[in-house]
Amino acid sequence: MKDYANNQITLLQYIFIITGLQVNVSIVSLPRNLAETAGTDGWMSIIIGWVISAAASIAIIRVMKNHPEGTLLDLLTRFMGMWAGKVISLLLSLYYFYILYDGLTRTILITKAWLLPTIPNFILMILLLIPTYAIAQHGPSVLGRYAELIAYMSLWIPFVYILTLKNAHWLHLLPMFKDGWQPILSAVKETIYPSLGMAATFILYPFLKHKEKAATGILISTSLSMVVYLFFTVICFLYYSPDDISNYNDVVISVLKSIEFKFVERIEVIFIAYHLFLYSLVWIPTMYLTTYCTSWLFRQSDHRGHMTWLCVLLAIGTIIYSPTFNQSDRLENLLTWIGFGTEYVFPVCLAVYLWIRKSSKRRPAHEGKA
Amino acid sequence: MVDQHNDVHNEEIPTELVKMITQLECVFSDTPDLIMRKLRIKQTGEQAVLTYLDGLTDKISINQDVLRPLLFEAGSGEAGGELMMTVGHIEPQLNWSQIKLSILQGSSVLFVDGRSEAYSLDTKGWPQRAIEDPQLEASLKGAHQGFVETGEQNIALIRRYIPNRELKLKRLTVGQRGQTTVSVLYLEDVVNPNLLKRLIERIQQIDVDVIINTGELTEFIEDSPFSIFPQLISTERPDAAASQILQGRCVIVVDRSPSVLVTPVSFMSFFQNVDDYSTRWPISTFLRLLRLFAFFTAAFLPGIYIAVISYHFEIIPLKLLLTLGESRGQVPFPPFVEAIFMEITLEMLREAGIRLPAPVGQTVGIVGGIVIGQAVVQAGLISNIMVIIVSFTAISSFILPNFDMVAAARLIRFMLMVLATLFGFVGLIIGLMIMIGHLIALKSLGVPYGSPFAPVRFTDWKDTLVRVPLWLMNKRPLSTTPIQIKRQGKSRVGEESE
Known part of the structure; x- marks a missing residue:
C-alpha cells in the first residue's frame, strides 16, 4: 500500500526519531516529578525505568519481526484478520494523536509561560502547525533527516547545562537510599511518560533500511534517552535543594537562569526559544504517524488529505478549548497509563501470542514431516 | 507555431534552378537580408545560386572559400561532378525544412541546377563578443576566461579542462521557433545514468517558442518551481563548470547564453567557489x-x-x-x-x-x-x-x-x-x-538538496564546512550519487592511506 523502498530511513535516523519522541516536552518536568516522589534518589528510578522500557522495546521488535514487510497494522491483518487491523489502527491513531496533542499543548503552555504571555493559544497552535505540516507531509525519510539534523544541531545544549555546575552542591545527592527502596520504586512510574514513543516502531519498522539491526537501534535510543534524562535530572538535583525543587514547574528551564554571560544578559530566553526544536521532535513524527494510521484505516494511499484536516481540526479545537497547566498534567497522568498499556503491556502480550501461535503451528508441521 | 509553409518544406527540392528561386522567394518572403547570388560554376559548368542571410554569415569565408573556388578554379568540367570548396563542413541537404533551418542558423546553401540536393556550407559567423574575464564571478587565482554567447565555444572552453574521451555530450534542441541547441555535458563513467536520463527527459519535455537564457531553462527543469531556493547553479566560469563535471554532475550549455547550468547541486554547493581550491x-x-x-x-x-x-x-x-x-x-x-x-x-x-x-x-x-x-x-x-x-x-x-x-x-x-x-x-x-x-x-x-547534512553523509563533509587538503579528498561527493566514487589515488609522497 505504501511505498516503503522510496522512503527508507537509516538506523541512525531511526534512533534519533525514537529518542526525539521520548526526550521532548517530557524532560521539562521530569526532575521535579521524580523529586516529589523519591527525593534526590530519583535518578536511580530512571535507571530502573530504563531496564523496563528496554525490555518493552525488545518485545516491540520481536513482534515486528514476524512481518518485516509491513507495519503493525499489516501484521495484525495477516495474523488476526482484517477487523483486528482496523480496530488497532483506530486505537493506535488515537494514541499517537494523544501524544501529538499532549506535545503541542505542552509546548504552547511552556512558550506562553516563558516567552509570549499575550499571544492567544490558537495562534501559537497555527504557528506550530505550519512547520509540522511542512515536514510531516513528506513521510519517514524526511522525518528521519529532520530528527538527525536536530540531534546534531542540539549537541551544544549539554555544554550549556554543564555551566550551571559551578553552583552545584554535590551533597544534595547524599545520602543515597534515604528512605530505602520503596520511594525509588514508586518513582519508576514517573519515568514511563518520558519513555513513551517506542510505539513509533509499529509504523516505522518497514521503512527501516537495515531491519536486522532494529533491536540494537531501539536499545541505543532508549539508552540515549536514559543518559539524557539522567544528565538533566542530576544537574537539576545538584542545583536545587531537595526541598526547593518542587516549587518550580519547569525545573529544566529554570535552572538556566543561573547562567550568565558578559555579553548577553538573560541568555536563557534564547535557549528556551531554541528548545522548540527539541519539542518539535514529538509533534512532527506523531503528526505523520496519526495520519498514517487513519489513512490506512480508510485505505487511502496519500496521508496528506488527512493531515490537512487534522491541522484544521487542531487549530479550531484550540480556539474552543485548550488545557491549562494543571489540566495538561492530568492529561499526562492519563497518558502514562494509556502509554504503559500500549507500549509495555500490549507488545509483550502480542509477542507471547504470536510466539504461541507460531510454535503451535510449527509442532503439527514437524509431526507431519516426521 | 504552426508553419504555414509546411507543405512546401517537406517537399523535395526541384531540380530546376528557376523553380527553386521562386520557392525560396516564397518561403523567405519579406526577408530583404536574404542574399541570393547567382553564379556559373567554373568547375562543372553548371548554373547555381548561393543563398545566405546577411549578417549571420562570415563574409570573408563566403568570398574566399566558396565564391572564389566556384567562380575561378577549373575542375572536371562535367555536370554533376564534385564541387571543390575550401569550407570545412559541407552537408548535402535533401528537403526544405533542413535547408530553411540551416539558412536561419547562419549556413549558406548552394543550389545547383539539375541536382536534387543542395549543399549547406558552414560559413557561420555572427556578431560575437570576445572571451573576457567573467563579470559576475570574479576570481583571484582562477582562470580569466568566461563563457560567451556561443554554445560551441563554451563547450570548447570546458573541453580544454577535461581532454578525456569519457566527456560526453548530449545535444538537444529546445523551442519550436528558437531551435535553441541545449547540450548536456557529463563524464560517462562517473555520472549516475538515472540522473542523466531524468535530466534529458525533462529537457525533452519542454515545448515552448524559444529559450532565451539559462534562467528560462531552469524554470522548466527544476524540481520544485515554487521554492525560493535555487536548485541549479548557473556559472560563467569554465573552470568551475569543469570541476563540477569531475564531481559527477551534469553541465547544461545553452547556446546564446553566457552562463551554463550545473545540476544536481546541494545547498552547500552555493557556498563553494573555485578560489577555494586554489587558496590554502x-x-x-x-x-x-x-x-x-x-x-x-x-x-x-x-x-x-x-x-x-x-x-x-x-x-x-x-x-x-x-x-x-x-x-x-x-x-x-x-x-x-x-x-x-x-x-x-x-x-x-x-x-x-x-x-x-x-x-x-x-x-x-x-x-x-x-x-x-x-x-x-x-x-x-x-x-x-x-x-x-x-x-x-x-x-x-x-x-x-x-x-x-x-x-x-x-x-x-x-x-x-x-x-x-x-x-x-x-x-x-x-x-x-x-x-x-x-x-x-x-x-x-x-x-537530496540538504546533503551532506540531511541526510548526514560524513564522508562528504570534507568539502562543505571545512575544505580539507585536496590530497585527502580521494572520493567524489556522494551527494551526486556517482557510479565511480574514487576520484584520485595517493597523491603525496608519504601520505597515509585514507
Missing part, C-alpha cells in the same frame, strides 16, 4: 564558515533585532540597553516599520545600482550614502543601531558567491522580519524550522 585549505575553510555565517546574518539579523527590541530586551546587557534606549527614544516608529523602511531603501539602492548606467550609478551611491548614513538618523526617523544592522546585513549579503542564493536570503529576511514582529524569538525559531524543513525535503534532480 585553512583559509578557504575559514571563508566557507564566513560565508555560511554571512548567509544566516543576511537572513536573520534584522529579524533578531526586531525580536530583541520588541520582545526580549531583557537579554541586552544593561549598558547597551541604555545606549539603545537613547537612540531608539527619538524614533517615533515601531522597530518593524523602522527596519522595513531601511531594508526597502537598501534593496532599492541595490536594484538601482545594477540597472543604471555607470555615470548615473555614482549618483545613487552618493544619495544612498547620505540618506542612509546621515540624514535619516539626524532627522530622528531611524535609530543609529538600525543603520548599523542594515549595513551589516548588506555587507553579509555581498559576501556570498552566488547571486541566486543571496536573492533567496533577501526574501527570507523579509519573512523573518514579519515573524519576528509578531512572535519574537519564537517566530524566528519557527521560521528557521520551516526553512530547515523545506531544505531537507527539497530535491535537485531527485537528489
Whole structure:
C-alpha cells in the first residue's frame, strides 16, 4: 500500500526519531516529578525505568519481526484478520494523536509561560502547525533527516547545562537510599511518560533500511534517552535543594537562569526559544504517524488529505478549548497509563501470542514431516 | 507555431534552378537580408545560386572559400561532378525544412541546377563578443576566461579542462521557433545514468517558442518551481563548470547564453567557489564558515533585532540597553516599520545600482550614502543601531558567491522580519524550522538538496564546512550519487592511506 523502498530511513535516523519522541516536552518536568516522589534518589528510578522500557522495546521488535514487510497494522491483518487491523489502527491513531496533542499543548503552555504571555493559544497552535505540516507531509525519510539534523544541531545544549555546575552542591545527592527502596520504586512510574514513543516502531519498522539491526537501534535510543534524562535530572538535583525543587514547574528551564554571560544578559530566553526544536521532535513524527494510521484505516494511499484536516481540526479545537497547566498534567497522568498499556503491556502480550501461535503451528508441521 | 509553409518544406527540392528561386522567394518572403547570388560554376559548368542571410554569415569565408573556388578554379568540367570548396563542413541537404533551418542558423546553401540536393556550407559567423574575464564571478587565482554567447565555444572552453574521451555530450534542441541547441555535458563513467536520463527527459519535455537564457531553462527543469531556493547553479566560469563535471554532475550549455547550468547541486554547493581550491585549505575553510555565517546574518539579523527590541530586551546587557534606549527614544516608529523602511531603501539602492548606467550609478551611491548614513538618523526617523544592522546585513549579503542564493536570503529576511514582529524569538525559531524543513525535503534532480547534512553523509563533509587538503579528498561527493566514487589515488609522497 505504501511505498516503503522510496522512503527508507537509516538506523541512525531511526534512533534519533525514537529518542526525539521520548526526550521532548517530557524532560521539562521530569526532575521535579521524580523529586516529589523519591527525593534526590530519583535518578536511580530512571535507571530502573530504563531496564523496563528496554525490555518493552525488545518485545516491540520481536513482534515486528514476524512481518518485516509491513507495519503493525499489516501484521495484525495477516495474523488476526482484517477487523483486528482496523480496530488497532483506530486505537493506535488515537494514541499517537494523544501524544501529538499532549506535545503541542505542552509546548504552547511552556512558550506562553516563558516567552509570549499575550499571544492567544490558537495562534501559537497555527504557528506550530505550519512547520509540522511542512515536514510531516513528506513521510519517514524526511522525518528521519529532520530528527538527525536536530540531534546534531542540539549537541551544544549539554555544554550549556554543564555551566550551571559551578553552583552545584554535590551533597544534595547524599545520602543515597534515604528512605530505602520503596520511594525509588514508586518513582519508576514517573519515568514511563518520558519513555513513551517506542510505539513509533509499529509504523516505522518497514521503512527501516537495515531491519536486522532494529533491536540494537531501539536499545541505543532508549539508552540515549536514559543518559539524557539522567544528565538533566542530576544537574537539576545538584542545583536545587531537595526541598526547593518542587516549587518550580519547569525545573529544566529554570535552572538556566543561573547562567550568565558578559555579553548577553538573560541568555536563557534564547535557549528556551531554541528548545522548540527539541519539542518539535514529538509533534512532527506523531503528526505523520496519526495520519498514517487513519489513512490506512480508510485505505487511502496519500496521508496528506488527512493531515490537512487534522491541522484544521487542531487549530479550531484550540480556539474552543485548550488545557491549562494543571489540566495538561492530568492529561499526562492519563497518558502514562494509556502509554504503559500500549507500549509495555500490549507488545509483550502480542509477542507471547504470536510466539504461541507460531510454535503451535510449527509442532503439527514437524509431526507431519516426521 | 504552426508553419504555414509546411507543405512546401517537406517537399523535395526541384531540380530546376528557376523553380527553386521562386520557392525560396516564397518561403523567405519579406526577408530583404536574404542574399541570393547567382553564379556559373567554373568547375562543372553548371548554373547555381548561393543563398545566405546577411549578417549571420562570415563574409570573408563566403568570398574566399566558396565564391572564389566556384567562380575561378577549373575542375572536371562535367555536370554533376564534385564541387571543390575550401569550407570545412559541407552537408548535402535533401528537403526544405533542413535547408530553411540551416539558412536561419547562419549556413549558406548552394543550389545547383539539375541536382536534387543542395549543399549547406558552414560559413557561420555572427556578431560575437570576445572571451573576457567573467563579470559576475570574479576570481583571484582562477582562470580569466568566461563563457560567451556561443554554445560551441563554451563547450570548447570546458573541453580544454577535461581532454578525456569519457566527456560526453548530449545535444538537444529546445523551442519550436528558437531551435535553441541545449547540450548536456557529463563524464560517462562517473555520472549516475538515472540522473542523466531524468535530466534529458525533462529537457525533452519542454515545448515552448524559444529559450532565451539559462534562467528560462531552469524554470522548466527544476524540481520544485515554487521554492525560493535555487536548485541549479548557473556559472560563467569554465573552470568551475569543469570541476563540477569531475564531481559527477551534469553541465547544461545553452547556446546564446553566457552562463551554463550545473545540476544536481546541494545547498552547500552555493557556498563553494573555485578560489577555494586554489587558496590554502585553512583559509578557504575559514571563508566557507564566513560565508555560511554571512548567509544566516543576511537572513536573520534584522529579524533578531526586531525580536530583541520588541520582545526580549531583557537579554541586552544593561549598558547597551541604555545606549539603545537613547537612540531608539527619538524614533517615533515601531522597530518593524523602522527596519522595513531601511531594508526597502537598501534593496532599492541595490536594484538601482545594477540597472543604471555607470555615470548615473555614482549618483545613487552618493544619495544612498547620505540618506542612509546621515540624514535619516539626524532627522530622528531611524535609530543609529538600525543603520548599523542594515549595513551589516548588506555587507553579509555581498559576501556570498552566488547571486541566486543571496536573492533567496533577501526574501527570507523579509519573512523573518514579519515573524519576528509578531512572535519574537519564537517566530524566528519557527521560521528557521520551516526553512530547515523545506531544505531537507527539497530535491535537485531527485537528489537530496540538504546533503551532506540531511541526510548526514560524513564522508562528504570534507568539502562543505571545512575544505580539507585536496590530497585527502580521494572520493567524489556522494551527494551526486556517482557510479565511480574514487576520484584520485595517493597523491603525496608519504601520505597515509585514507
